[in-house]
Amino acid sequence: MAGLVIGCRAVQLLLVSVLLCSLASTTAQHTMGGGSSLSVEARPQPFLVSSDGTFSCGFLQVGDNAFSFSVWFTASRNSTAVWTANRDAPVNGRGSRVTFTRDGELALADANGTMVWTSRMGGVSGGRRGLTISLNDTGNLVIADPSTGSTVWQSFDWPTDTLLPSQQFTRDTKLVAGYYSLNFDNDNVLRLLYYGPDVASSYWPWPDLNLYAAGRTNYNALRIAVLNNTGVFLSSDHLQAQATDLGVGVKRRLTIEQDGNFRMYSLNESTGGWTETWSALLQPCQAHGICGGNSICEYQPSLRCSCLPGHEMTDRRDWRKGCKPLFTIGNCNQGAAPPPPEQFKFIKLPQADFYGFDLAYNESVTFKQCMDLCLRVCECSAFSYRLNGIGKCYPKYMLFNGYVSPNFLGRSIYLKVPREFNESAPRVIADSAATLACSHNVTIVKVSPDVYGKATRNSGKWAYLFAFAGVLGVLDLLFIATGWWFLSSKQSIPSAQEAGYRKVMTSQFRRFTYRELKDATGNFKEELGRGCSGVVYRGVLEGGLVVAVKRLAVDVTPIGPDRARTPEP
Numbered sequence: 134m135a136g137l138v139i140g141c142r143a144v145q146l147l148l149v150s151v152l153l154c155s156l157a158s159t160t161a162q163h164t165m166g167g168g169s170s171l172s173v174e175a176r177p178q179p180f181l182v183s184s185d186g187t188f189s190c191g192f193l194q195v196g197d198n199a200f201s202f203s204v205w206f207t208a209s210r211n212s213t214a215v216w217t218a219n220r221d222a223p224v225n226g227r228g229s230r231v232t233f234t235r236d237g238e239l240a241l242a243d244a245n246g247t248m249v250w251t252s253r254m255g256g257v258s259g260g261r262r263g264l265t266i267s268l269n270d271t272g273n274l275v276i277a278d279p280s281t282g283s284t285v286w287q288s289f290d291w292p293t294d295t296l297l298p299s300q301q302f303t304r305d306t307k308l309v310a311g312y313y314s315l316n317f318d319n320d321n322v323l324r325l326l327y328y329g330p331d332v333a334s335s336y337w338p339w340p341d342l343n344l345y346a347a348g349r350t351n352y353n354a355l356r357i358a359v360l361n362n363t364g365v366f367l368s369s370d371h372l373q374a375q376a377t378d379l380g381v382g383v384k385r386r387l388t389i390e391q392d393g394n395f396r397m398y399s400l401n402e403s404t405g406g407w408t409e410t411w412s413a414l415l416q417p418c419q420a421h422g423i424c425g426g427n428s429i430c431e432y433q434p435s436l437r438c439s440c441l442p443g444h445e446m447t448d449r450r451d452w453r454k455g456c457k458p459l460f461t462i463g464n465c466n467q468g469a470a471p472p473p474p475e476q477f478k479f480i481k482l483p484q485a486d487f488y489g490f491d492l493a494y495n496e497s498v499t500f501k502q503c504m505d506l507c508l509r510v511c512e513c514s515a516f517s518y519r520l521n522g523i524g525k526c527y528p529k530y531m532l533f534n535g536y537v538s539p540n541f542l543g544r545s546i547y548l549k550v551p552r553e554f555n556e557s558a559p560r561v562i563a564d565s566a567a568t569l570a571c572s573h574n575v576t577i578v579k580v581s582p583d584v585y586g587k588a589t590r591n592s593g594k595w596a597y598l599f600a601f602a603g604v605l606g607v608l609d610l611l612f613i614a615t616g617w618w619f620l621s622s623k624q625s626i627p628s629a630q631e632a633g634y635r636k637v638m639t640s641q642f643r644r645f646t647y648r649e650l651k652d653a654t655g656n657f658k659e660e661l662g663r664g665c666s667g668v669v670y671r672g673v674l675e676g677g678l679v680v681a682v683k684r685l686a687v688d689v690t691p692i693g694p695d696r697a698r699t700p701e702p
C-alpha cells in the first residue's frame with residue numbers, strides 16, 4: 134500500500150519540501166497529490182521513486198547547467214533516462230521547477246517562468262480535482278483518478294527513445310534518436326528509418342531482403358509490439374527478438390541510439406552498467422546516413438567515416454552532414470550538352486557500395502558498357518558494378534549510405550572525377566571515438582576509361598569464385614565477427630583522455646581557461662594550420678606573448694548528440 138512505505142528518503146524529501154514551503158500533501162514518495170512541486174536545485178533529487186525502488190523520476194543533468202525532467206533506473210550508474218518530458222528543450226539548472234497542479238496537470242517551467250512542457254500537451258489531463266501522480270514499478274509515470282482507478286495520462290504513451298518491459302509500442306508511438314526512428318510503417322512492418330535533412334529511407338529490416346526472409350509479415354494490421362518480462366520482444370509483424378540472457382527478474386530496456394541501431398540492454402545491478410543482449414543491426418554501417426553523403430562508412434574494427442577521394446567534410450563537427458566535392462563535374466542543367474566523356478576518369482573503391490539512388494539498373498552488361506552509360510549521363514556521379522555471373526550495373530545520381538564491407542566480394546564503386554584530379558591527396562577520416570586522422574585505409578585504384586575492355590574479360594571466372602564464396606556462408610561469419618568487434622570496441626575513450634589531459638595541464642603548466650584562450654585568439658579568428666587532431670590558431674596572451682593555440686577536434690563526431698556542446702578548456 135502506498136501510504137505505508139515512508140522510508141528514510143521520503144522523510145528527507147518531506148523535510149526539504151517543508152523547507153521549500155511548496156508541498157501541500159505528500160503521502161509517500163511514489164504517489165503524490167495535487168499541489169506538489171520540485172525545484173531543479175532540490176536535493177535529494179527524485180520527485181518520485183517507484184515502490185520497489187527500481188525507477189526514479191526528477192531532474193537529470195544533460196549538459197552544462199541544462200536539465201531535463203526524466204524517469205531513470207535508480208541503480209544505473211549514469212542514471213540512464215528511459216523517458217524524458219522535454220528532451221528537445223532542457224531547462225536552466227537554476228530556478229526551474231516541475232509542478233503537479235491541483236488541476237491534475239504535470240507542468241515543467243524554465244527559470245524565466247516559460248512553460249516548457251505539460252502533460253496536457255499529450256492528453257486530456259487537467260481540470261480535474263483529486264488526481265494523483267505515481268511512478269509505477271514498471272517505470273510508467275501515471276496520472277490517475279483514485280476514485281475510479283482510471284489512468285488520465287501515462288508516460289508509457291509518450292516514449293522518447295526507450296521501451297521498457299510491458300510498455301506497449303503501438304501504431305501511434307515512435308522511438309526517436311537524432312535522425313533515426315522506429316515505428317510501424319504503412320505496411321504494418323516495424324522498421325528503423327533514417328529521416329535526414331534531404332532524404333529518408335528505411336534500413337531495417339534490410340530492404341534487399343524480402344519480408345518473409347527477414348522473418349516478418351505485412352498481413353497483420355494489429356501493429357503492436359511489446360518486450361515481455363522474460364526478455365522477448367514480440368511484434369505483430371512476427372518479429373521475435375530474444376535477449377541473450379533470457380529470464381525473468383532482469384532489468385531491461387530497448388533503446389534506439391544515435392548511431393541508428395536499436396539495442397536491448399540488461400542492467401548489472403552490482404556495477405550499475407549495461408550489457409547489450411540484442412541489437413537490430415549486426416553491421417553498424419547498415420544504418421543509413423550514418424556518415425552523410427559522399428562518404429564511406431567502414432568498420433575495422435570500429436565504426437569510421439571517411440570522405441570520398443576529392444571531397445571534404447561539409448561541417449567539420451558533424452559527420453552526418455557528409456562531405457562535399459572539391460571539384461565540379463559540369464553543369465547538368467536541362468538543355469545543356471553533357472560534358473565530353475574525355476574530361477573524366479574513374480576511381481575504383483573496392484568492396485564499396487552506396488545504397489539506393491540508382492539512375493538505372495541494367496544487367497548482363499559489360500564493364501565498358503556500364504562505364505559508358507555513366508559517362509553519357511551528366512547526373513551520373515559514380516556507378517556500382519557487380520561481377521556475379523551477370524554483370525550488374527547501377528549508375529548513381531547521389532552517393533549516400535556508402536559503406537565498405539568485406540562481404541562485398543566482387544562489388545565495387547567507380548567514382549567519376551575530372552581527368553586532372555589527383556587521387557593521391559590525403560583524405561579526411563574519422564572514427565567513432567570522434568577524432569580526425571590524416572591517413573586512410575580505403576585502397577584507391579586509379580582506372581582510366583581505356584583500360585576497361587581487358588578487365589571485364591575475366592569477369593565470368595571471378596563471378597563463379599565469388600558466388601562460391603557466398604555459398605560457403607562467409608557472409609554470416611563476417612557479420613557475426615564484425616558484430617562482436619563492435620561490441621568489444623564500443624566503449625569510447627574521450628572522458629578518460631580528457632581526464633589525462635586535464636591532469637597534465639594542472640600538474641605542470643599554467644592552466645588557461647577556455648575564455649582566456651578565446652580572448653587571446655580573438656575568438657579563434659586567425660587560423661595558422663590544421664593538424665590531425667585540431668586546428669591551430671594564433672593568439673596573444675596578456676603581456677604580449679604570442680602563442681599558438683591548438684583547439685582539439687574532440688567535437689567532431691559521426692554520431693554526436695543533437696546539441697553541440699560548448700567546448701571545454
Ligand SMILES: *[C@@H]1O[C@H](CO)[C@@H](O)[C@H](O)[C@H]1NC(C)=O
Pocket residue numbers: 210211628
Ligand atoms: C558512465 O559513467 C562513467 C563514470 O561514472 C563514465 O566513465 C562512462 O563513460 C559513462 N558512460 C556513459 C555511456 O555515459
Ligand SMILES: *[C@@H]1O[C@H](CO)[C@@H](O)[C@H](O)[C@H]1NC(C)=O
Pocket residue numbers: 225243245246247
Ligand atoms: C525563457 O528562456 C528560454 C531559454 O532558456 C528562452 O528560449 C525563452 O524565450 C525565454 N522566455 C522568456 C519569456 O523570456
Ligand SMILES: *[C@@H]1O[C@H](CO)[C@@H](O)[C@H](O)[C@H]1NC(C)=O
Pocket residue numbers: 269270271273275284287
Ligand atoms: C503498474 O504496475 C503493475 C505491475 O507492477 C501493473 O500490473 C499495472 O498495470 C501498472 N499500472 C500502470 C498504469 O501502468
Ligand SMILES: *[C@@H]1O[C@H](CO)[C@@H](O)[C@H](O)[C@H]1NC(C)=O
Pocket residue numbers: 361362363364365367
Ligand atoms: C515472453 O514471450 C515468450 C515467447 O512468446 C514466452 O515463451 C514467454 O513465456 C513470455 N514471458 C512472459 C513472462 O510472458
Ligand SMILES: *[C@@H]1O[C@H](CO)[C@@H](O)[C@H](O)[C@H]1NC(C)=O
Pocket residue numbers: 401402403404408
Ligand atoms: C556484473 O558485473 C560484474 C563485474 O563486471 C560481473 O562480475 C558480474 O558477473 C556481472 N553480473 C551480471 C549478472 O552480468
Ligand SMILES: *[C@@H]1O[C@H](CO)[C@@H](O)[C@H](O)[C@H]1NC(C)=O
Pocket residue numbers: 493494495496498502
Ligand atoms: C541495357 O544495356 C543494353 C546494352 O548496353 C542496352 O541495349 C539496353 O537498352 C539497356 N537497358 C536499359 C534498361 O538501360
Ligand SMILES: *[C@@H]1O[C@H](CO)[C@@H](O)[C@H](O)[C@H]1NC(C)=O
Pocket residue numbers: 555556557558559
Ligand atoms: C598529387 O598529390 C601528391 C600528394 O599530395 C603529390 O605528391 C603529387 O605531386 C601530386 N601530383 C600531381 C600530378 O599534382
Ligand SMILES: *[C@@H]1O[C@H](CO)[C@@H](O)[C@H](O)[C@H]1NC(C)=O
Pocket residue numbers: 433572573574
Ligand atoms: C589499415 O588497416 C590495416 C589492416 O587492415 C591496419 O593494420 C592499419 O593499422 C590500418 N591503418 C589505419 C590508419 O587505420
